[in-house]
Amino acid sequence: MAVVPLLLMGSPALAHHPFGMGDSGTLTAWQGLLSGIGHPLLGPDHLLFLLAIAFVGLKRPMSWVLPMLAVGLGGSLLSQVIALPELLTPWAEALVSLSLVAEGLIALSMAPAAWLLPLFSLHGFLLGSTIVGAEATPLATYFLGLLLGQGVLLLLVSAWSQALMPRLGAQGQRLGAGIWIGIGLAFAWVALID
Template identity: 75%
Template sequence: MNALSKASPVLRAGVISTAGLLGLSLFNPAYAHHPFGMGESTALTPWQGLLSGIGHPLLGPDHFLFLLAIAFIGLQRPRAWVIPLLAAGLGGSVLSQFIPLPEAVAPWAEALVSLSLVVEGLIALTVASTRWLLPLVALHGFLLGSTIVGAEPTPLLTYFLGLLIGQGALLLLVTSWSKSLLERLGSQGQRLGAGIWIGIGMAFAWVALID
């Protein structure tokens, strides 16, 4: 019996409970613009660009939960993933400056970002490979970079610096905490967390498409 079939009751419980708990809170669109009421990208100052870069991955629920889940998916050497994940995310953000995201495609792209939480749950269940983390974080980076297309060069650079600071700090925290968390959760708790993350990802993706 594989890991997914073993965890199926937990997955069902996680999906059902998560959908119920999030039902009232998921009416807000997951695709956010700049935090702190900063307005359009073209009007950002360098200081605002820095704050926006720090705040975006921490205030956007799908981005924040994606980074947070790295703590419990069971990486063998979690700290070794920090630099590759930051590099992949920054690469996605830079790519977004050359390939603008059409407005009509934005909900579908946001749904894919939300579904990355589902993939993380499958990684925690050892159903999917940990190698999926790099393209997934690049996808998150692409969406984060798309919010600042058209900005002046200096705010753009400070925004990218802010992304590195915000995401780097959170990744260092969750990877340092990962082994201790997994010891506390145990295998059953890890499967329950995976089921909850799968439920959250499915709920976010649904909201992104119907909003």
């Protein structure tokens, strides 16, 4: 719980792309790779989204992580071809945060697990739209780093949560889902009033 205040202190600009992806055309391939690896670890909404996916996937085999990574990366790639509509731009961070609410509802079986694939794709699209304009080489290595960073994080957290959840029991799992919903609503509120 002591980590939550630290996560809330993250700066949105730095948190999502440590080297300013999309802001500069002078990035190297190495900077693109490091930015991709760092993205899921430094952005509090992104990190919590991935942690919640592991929480939702407790009753699924580890192989379910691969489709999540594929559609998330697909959404990010799509954002390089199809621009985020200007009408949605001010709401992008709030939509990303509301995905935590949806994950909590899925964990509570109040929403279908089939929502995860489109949620992950939307998440990738919204966050990928912030790097439009980067040169091809750092952009390609950014996506490689993103795949590696998200993949390792999802696999580790999924394995850890599958070992932890039986000890929490149904009550603890419901509490965890409620926490995700609360955090998602808090992040969405901050994004809306900011």
